[in-house]
Amino acid sequence: MKKLFARIFGAFEPESARRGAPRLASDEFPRALYVIGDVHGRLDLLEALEEQIARHAGVVGEDIWVVLVGDVVDRGPSSAQVIDHLLAPPKWGFRRFCLSGNHEQAMLEAFESAEALEWWCRFGGIETLASYGVSISQLDPGARSWETNRAVLEAYIPREHVQFLSDLPVMIRVRSYVLVHAGLRPGIALKDQTDRDLRWFRHETDAAENNGWQSDYCVVHGHTIVERPLITPEQIAIDTGAYMSDRLTAVCLRSGQEPIIIEQLGPSQHN
Incomplete structure (x- = not known):
């Protein structure tokens, strides 16, 4: 995965080395993001949403990028199968990337101690283990018996899944758009945002509350559930609580054009 990142983005941003998780940047905008x-x-x-995206994009190639903002695991029924899906080449031919969220971090930390495992189980890990x-x-x-617990985790969770989670970046910047799981802390330079900020910070998602917040970037994030996607010049929030709402949301970004929201509804939304 690191070789793919280096080929597409040129190099990791310098501060990523001292902070741990990769931070990627591109000044070239794909045909659609x-x-x-x-x-x-x-x-x-x-x-189903990826199929919708392929139809929306029209001719699909490597100049179409699809980025998942993290928290692909926990709470829902098929976390292991989601990782298998993300490890496989996209059937539609676009380039696909995934960010690290706080739930990916919690899953990795569950391998480190009994306390972390117990916390992860209460945080959505029981569904992932299932x-x-x-x-x-x-x-x-x-x-x-921590060693017994760790042995169970290692026996059932493939090493390639653990490696996948370990390699995920915490940020992808594409020109003036900054893609992260959780958000950017106001008043802090982009290079000084910590990995914890990018995985855990909660933005206000009331547009009125954000009128005074100025940034050089538009941050695109999940983490904080919104009833409807929020789009402002400084912020795009797209976590619509798929595991409980039965609605998964994406935003299409094109250089010089207005964002377009795409939603995939599950069975309960069609009743």
């Missing part, structure tokens, strides 16, 4: 909100284990909605065929009864989140 589609950004997808938090999937949270809803493979059904993701596959997607790998792990029942909570197989684990002892209370940590009487």
Whole structure:
């Protein structure tokens, strides 16, 4: 994955090395850039939305980019299958990237200690474990035998899935658009935003509350659930709570054009 990033984006931004997670930047805008909100284990909605995106883009090639803003795991029923899907080449021919969210971080940290595993289980990890065929009864989140718990995780969760999560960038900047999972902390330079800021910070999603916030960038993010997508000159919020709302949202960005919202509705939304 790092070789792909280097080929497409040239090089990681310098500050990424000292902060840990990759931060990518491109001054070349693709023909169209589609950004997808938090999937949270809803493979059904993701596959259907990608098909919608392919139809919307028309002729699909590597100049069409699709970026998932993170939190592809937890809470929904098919997290393992979502990662399998993201590891496979996109069937529609576009370039696809995924960002690291706070739930990806929590899943990785669950391998490190009993306390982190217990917290992840309460944070949405139980559903993810079930997607790998792990029942909570197989684990002892209370940590009487951490080595046993870790062995269960390593036996059921493929190493390539762990590596995939470990390699994810926390930011992709495309000209004046900054794509992150959670947001940018106001008043802090882009290079000084921490990985925690980019994975955890919550923006106000009331447009009236943001009237006074000025930035050189438009931040496109998920993390904070909105009933309807929010689009302002400084912020595009597209997490519509797919795992509970049955609605997955994307935004189409083209250089010099207004953003376009694309939504995929699940069965409950059609009743």
